[in-house]
Amino acid sequence: xxxxxxxxxxxxxxxxxxxxxxxxxxxxxxxxxxxxxxxxxxxxxxxxxxxxxxxxxxxxxxxxxxxxxxxxxxxxxxxxxxxxxxxxxxxxxxxxxxxxxxxxxxxxxxxxxxxxxxxxxxxxxxxxxxxxxxxxxxxxxxxxxxxxxxxxxxxxxxxxxxxxxxxxxxxxxxxxxxxxxxxxxxxxxxxxxxxxxxxxxxxxxxxxxxxxxxxxxxxxxxxxxxxxxxxxxxxxxxxxxxxxxxxxxxxxxxxxxxxxxxxxxxxxxxxxxxxxxxxxxxxxxxxxxxx
Amino acid sequence: xxxxxxxxxxxxxxxxxxxxxxxxxxxxxxxxxxxxxxxxxxxxxxxxxxxxxxxxxxxxxxxxxxxxxxxxxxxxxxxxxxxxxxxxxxxxxxxxxxxxxxxxxxxxxxxxxxxxxxxxxxxxxxxxxxxxxxxxxxxxxxxxxxxxxxxxxxxxxxxxxxxxxxxxxxxxxxxxxxxxxxxxxxxxxxxxxxxxxxxxxxxxxxxxxxxxxxxxxxxxxxxxxxxxxxxxxxxxxxxxxxxxxxxxxxxxxxxxxxxxxxxxxxxxxxxxxxxxxxxxxxxxxxxxxxxxxxxxxxxxxxxxxxxxxxxxxxxxxxxxxxxxxxxxxxxxxxxxxxxxxxxxxxxxxxxxxxxxxxxxxxxxxxxxxxxxxxxxxxxxxxxxxxxxxxxxxxxxxxxxxxxxxxxxxxxxxxxxxxxxxxxxxxxxxxxxxxxxxxxxxxxxxx
Numbered sequence: 001x002x003x004x005x006x007x008x009x010x011x012x013x014x015x016x017x018x019x020x021x022x023x024x025x026x027x028x029x030x031x032x033x034x035x036x037x038x039x040x041x042x043x044x045x046x047x048x049x050x051x052x053x054x055x056x057x058x059x060x061x062x063x064x065x066x067x068x069x070x071x072x073x074x075x076x077x078x079x080x081x082x083x084x085x086x087x088x089x090x091x092x093x094x095x096x097x098x099x100x101x102x103x104x105x106x107x108x109x110x111x112x113x114x115x116x117x118x119x120x121x122x123x124x125x126x127x128x129x130x131x132x133x134x135x136x137x138x139x140x141x142x143x144x145x146x147x148x149x150x151x152x153x154x155x156x157x158x159x160x161x162x163x164x165x166x167x168x169x170x171x172x173x174x175x176x177x178x179x180x181x182x183x184x185x186x187x188x189x190x191x192x193x194x195x196x197x198x199x200x201x202x203x204x205x206x207x208x209x210x211x212x213x214x215x216x217x218x219x220x221x222x223x224x225x226x227x228x229x230x231x232x233x234x235x236x237x238x239x240x241x242x243x244x245x246x247x248x249x250x251x252x253x254x255x256x257x258x259x260x261x262x263x264x265x266x267x268x269x270x271x272x273x274x275x276x277x278x279x280x281x282x283x284x285x286x287x288x289x290x291x
Numbered sequence: 292x293x294x295x296x297x298x299x300x301x302x303x304x305x306x307x308x309x310x311x312x313x314x315x316x317x318x319x320x321x322x323x324x325x326x327x328x329x330x331x332x333x334x335x336x337x338x339x340x341x342x343x344x345x346x347x348x349x350x351x352x353x354x355x356x357x358x359x360x361x362x363x364x365x366x367x368x369x370x371x372x373x374x375x376x377x378x379x380x381x382x383x384x385x386x387x388x389x390x391x392x393x394x395x396x397x398x399x400x401x402x403x404x405x406x407x408x409x410x411x412x413x414x415x416x417x418x419x420x421x422x423x424x425x426x427x428x429x430x431x432x433x434x435x436x437x438x439x440x441x442x443x444x445x446x447x448x449x450x451x452x453x454x455x456x457x458x459x460x461x462x463x464x465x466x467x468x469x470x471x472x473x474x475x476x477x478x479x480x481x482x483x484x485x486x487x488x489x490x491x492x493x494x495x496x497x498x499x500x501x502x503x504x505x506x507x508x509x510x511x512x513x514x515x516x517x518x519x520x521x522x523x524x525x526x527x528x529x530x531x532x533x534x535x536x537x538x539x540x541x542x543x544x545x546x547x548x549x550x551x552x553x554x555x556x557x558x559x560x561x562x563x564x565x566x567x568x569x570x571x572x573x574x575x576x577x578x579x580x581x582x583x584x585x586x587x588x589x590x591x592x593x594x595x596x597x598x599x600x601x602x603x604x605x606x607x608x609x610x611x612x613x614x615x616x617x618x619x620x621x622x623x624x625x626x627x628x629x630x631x632x633x634x635x636x637x638x639x640x641x642x643x644x645x646x647x648x649x650x651x652x653x654x655x656x657x658x659x660x661x662x663x664x665x666x667x668x669x670x671x672x673x674x675x676x677x678x679x680x681x682x683x684x685x686x687x688x689x690x691x692x693x694x695x696x697x698x699x700x701x702x703x704x705x706x707x708x709x710x711x712x713x714x715x716x717x718x719x720x721x722x723x724x725x726x727x728x729x730x731x732x733x734x735x736x737x
Contacts, residue, residue, distance in 0.1 A: 041384040042406045124558020126493075145554035148712070236700015237708055253378060255693040256402070 034263035051263035072222040078162040087173030108167040116231035150240040176210030338390035389619035397612035402689040410618040413440035428682040445613030457592040459571035468596035477599040481549035484571035500570035502553035503707030513608040515601025525736040527728035577648030608683035694728035
């Protein structure tokens with residue numbers, strides 16, 4: 001077939017345009033804005049690296065970074081473990097398994113506002129079902145005020161986030177699991193490998209590209225967390241559940257500090273970029289693409 | 292062929308970018324076809340941006356009346372709900388495309404004035420407004436702090452009041468709050484109104500309910516003749532009377548147990564605690580009248596009263612502020628914009644256009660019988676009118692949302708909650724709040 005050399009560019013045009021106009025453009029503008037004092041309403045003033053020095057000297061900024069890392073450290077393994085576990089469970093050939101797959105997927109497609117309402121009720125200090133269970137069945141006399149307590153607000157959010165995200169990553173794992181040829185398991189069984197050996201010698205290595213995808217994916221989602229904070233705690237109490245993207249939103253649109261917010265966004269971009277690059281470097285050690 | 296493709300590629304790209312950037316420049320000045328009369332005067336168009344879509348239909352009726360009376364002025368009304376209202380307005384401002392007339396809140400007005408975005412309307416006010424016809428007590432909020440000139444015109448105002456559950460008072464045998472109720476009177480009532488019906492150690496009904504929210508705190512500070520800010524409102528510097536008010540509030544929770552710790556009520560909307568009968572008294576803005584009506588229904592009788600007076604009070608100081616209309620500084624037709632504002636803040640703004648407990652700024656409307664809504668609770672809505680005469684200061688500044696904390700559990704609100712939750716002592720919390728608040732205020736007032 002004959003085609004002009006430029007033809008392929010037409011095919012990538014929609015994607016490339018989108019990337020250039022809606023991704024690269026804003027990133028460049030944000031990078032420039034990060035050197036200004038800008039309240040959106042009036043013209044930005046150039047202030048050099050003022051926003052960056054302010055961020056680095058701000059206690060709140062470092063608290064927010066710490067919160068983001070804490071969230072990530074619980075969220076990423078939490079989602080990966082739960083999703084893998086669910087995927088192994090629903091990978092069985094049982095009657096009505098599709099029903100269970102649907103049920104576990106449901107939280108992912110439920111609107112965050114609805115999820116927040118239900119979980120706010122579960123976590124409610126005095127009338128919440130969680131504290132009711134803790135006091136009545138576990139006889140804990142003074143259960144925490146989950147979302148209003150500086151120690152518990154972030155872990156509580158993380159739990160909800162894991163619950164909500166796992167269903168989707170389960171489907172990804174499930175697709176990976178079903179891509180592993182059954183002949184391998186049959187051969188292993190004949191050779192006398194038990195279930196545990198089969199998992200660690202066959203399933204886990206062959207699933208590693210999928211695991212890596214899920215890992216990077218949840219890592220990025222962890223950094224991007226916003227709606228759950230917005231709907232459940234508003235970042236409180238006293239910034240205890242504020243993570244980076246929420247902090248950027250707050251500064252940009254609530255505190256009228258677009259310059260400072262974009263400086264934080266640039267720092268976030270650097271952090272996410274560095275972690276993603278590191279992960280890609282590390283993947284050669286454990287990700288197995290060849291069958 | 293190759294060149295042709297490359298050209299096409301570039302064209303598509305350019306048109307995509309252009310359509311992304313240029314979407315704004317539609318429909319600004321097209322004069323309406325209907326007013327093709329012998330145009331002695333040119334027809335001009337004013338854009339009017341308001342924040343209450345719920346009321347936009349009624350607002351439109353008022354706008355229509357204005358246009359009928361002023362055929363040479365066409366007003367285009369657009370309503371967007373907050374907080375999107377502010378995001379959109381900011382974006383319009385950045386694009387130099389502000390509407391001529393728009394709603395302005397007291398929380399943001401200082402910032403917008405100091406950004407130079409609002410027109411000085413003092414000369415219009417001096418020329419056209421008879422002070423006796425308006426509740427002028429709240430006008431100070433919309434003045435430029437330097438020149439003293441008004442930069443927006445209030446259309447309604449709100450105040451904080453004490454809501455109380457009359458049935459609970461009757462059951463406890465406590466007389467209703469009166470003018471000149473002191474903190475001691477309040478405390479002894481609150482003790483009797485705190486009832487643990489099932490004896491499990493946790494009251495089902497508390498005497499009072501509050502947390503670090505501005506409407507809950509400042510009301511008490513002002514009724515003790517206290518101030519949270521210094522005289523020019525450039526620094527956070529609570530005086531002794533203010534600290535005394537905070538101590539008193541803290542004692543209600545952590546000493547007398549007549550109010551719950553804020554964290555105890557987590558999971559319930561703060562404005563539902565009183566109407567659900569979980570507290571017998573509550574201080575918040577009178578705009579909550581609508582919500583109390585809806586949630587409490589006819590389950591109990593309730594009324595409104597002054598905030599109890601602190602020991603340092605020399606008279607009553609109410610905490611109130613207006614909702615206003617502003618003219619953008621670059622509006623091409625400020626005279627017509629002012630005519631419009633004068634019209635819709637005057638007799639034309641009838642009671643049905645004012646939400647719940649908001650009071651119309653124009654006295655003849657506010658003092659009318661309809662305002663009292665005699666068929667609804669509270670039975671003494673006229674209290675709002677007498678309370679308005681005592682309107683005092685506010686704590687609004689540029690950066691207010693950030694240092695005061697509003698819906699984000701941070702700032703002063705967050706720190707006070709830590710105190711009320713028994714996690715931090717008042718002095719430590721105040722010195723931390725001071726450091727944070729002043730770091731914010733220093734950005735606006737170096």
